[in-house]
Amino acid sequence: MNKKLGLIIGSMVGATVLGFGVYHSSADAKDTKLNTDSIQQMVSEQYPGTITELELDKxxxxxxxxxxxxxGDTETDLKLDADTGEVLKEKSEVIDADDDFDDNEKENTVAKTDDLISEKKATDIAKKEFDGEVREVELDExxxxxxxxxxxxxxxxxxxFDIDAVTGEILEMDIDTEDDDD
Incomplete structure (x- = not known):
């Protein structure tokens, strides 16, 4: 009986600590001085090109x-302070179209191309779970x-979403709400 009670109490304490840690580790846009629109504008003014990813992190x-x-063929990764907009880290690299082609060839050796579901089918599977506009689709290994x-x-x-390209099974699904009200 004491073992069961100890196990229950231990589980409750562990769940509480884990929940508290998750609560404090998540980044929330409403707690920052700059919202995503401000960051987009700042980046667009200083860096030519298209913003392909923008994410708030802690x-x-x-x-x-x-x-x-x-x-064009250059990708720049930036890390900016969410309160000041100061660039904390900047990394640029040239993307070689031939390298991308080689990566895709390697990925297709995992499963025969004929065995893979189509990109459209994968998109349809994701849209059944979340009806949104497709921003990016990539076949990866x-x-x-x-x-x-x-x-x-x-x-x-x-x-x-991560969707198995052979079976169509959803392997991972992550839905985030972006709150950029100031």
Missing amino acids: EGTKKVYEVEVRD DDGRAVYELELVKDKKEAD
Whole structure:
């Protein structure tokens, strides 16, 4: 009886600690001085190209925006302070179209191309769970398995999916709400 009571109490304490840690580790846009619109404008003024990713994240006690900008064959990854907009980290690299082609060839060796579901089918599977606009679809290889990675957006929500490219099974689904009210 004492073992059961100890196990129950231990489980409750563990769940409470875990929940408290998750609560304090999530980045929330309403607690920042700059919202995503402000960051987009700042980045667009300083870096030519198209913003392909913009995400609020938390590093320790500091909140940062991670931004990816593509301009032709150059990709720039930025990390900006969410309160000041100061660029904390900048990394640019040239994207070689031949390298992308080689990566796709390697991915297709995991499963025969004929065995893969179509990109449209993967998109339809994701849209059954989250009816949003498709922002990005990528065929990738994860642990020897061909996977479609999809990003969909609607209103202030963003959904990321990993879908098995052979079976169509949803391997991972993550839906985030972006609150950029100031």
